[in-house]
């Protein structure tokens with residue numbers, strides 16, 4: 601058993617309390633390789649932002665869980681070396697079993713998500729409560745989920761939204777003892793968050809997605825005041841990045857995300873954690889495609905992964921400063 605406390609990591613409890621009081625949200629960025637980790641740490645050091653490093657089950661399969669854990673430990677040391685003591689949470693994204701959550705906690709994670717949203721309500725309560733009971737013995741924080749997001753992200757696939765039912769949240773919180781709750785109010789996993797027929801088009805032909813259900817968020821806030829809410833699937837799918845990808849041989853069609861002003865509005869509410877993954881994938885892909893197309897003689901991976909890392913870092917700094925509001929909060 602390795603306690604996250606010995607690795608220099610923190611759990612999410614105090615970060616969420618401060619985010620709630622300060623009306624901002626903590627960024628939750630997924631990682632599975634070194635360039636992503638460098639971009640995250642550099643962006644958070646330069647903006648003085650706390651951060652949640654997320655590991656999905658897909659990332660565990662891709663990168664190896666031992667490597668990922670040591671990378672997170674390395675991130676703590678790297679931030680210190682850069683001169684800023686960034687509070688870093690190591691979080692399991694979309695844990696699907698008690699055993700996986702337990703294994704991550706024993707491995708040094710400071711926070712886990714148990715996603716029982718695909719189960720019946722009572723089974724979701726039972727599974728989440730079991731994880732909470734185990735995690736709290738080690739002061740590890742737990743995120744649960746009520747409602748189902750549409751879209752695809754690694755192993756998480758759902759065809760349609762099932763919005764969170766506000767009348768269930770208080771009971772769920774009490775019965776499970778969970779520390780934060782992911783809700784479904786119209787965000788969605790992946791880069792194609794909505795079908796074109798669900799959207800309207802503006803004068804330039806750009807797809808405008810249906811607005812988030814702030815009415816549901818408000819009702820949840822009224823039922824459980826001061827309780828930290830989490831938004832998954834909150835990439836904005838910047839159209840300039842999609843255009844670069846497609847200009848240099850990509851084929852990303854009808855990609856549409858959540859407008860940043862809606863995320864800013866959410867960050868100022870009880871939403872304390874906002875997950876952004878697809879935007880980073882787009883930023884890296886755009887940079888790599890541009891390099892391959894404009895400098896075809898290059899074959900040193902540093903020559904294309906370096907620009908991808910720089911582009912990712914610029915994206916993260918933009919999110920921290922202009923969307924989540926977590927800059928200068930450490």
Ligand SMILES: [Zn+2]
Pocket residue numbers: 694753756789832833875
């Ligand atoms: Zn998610």
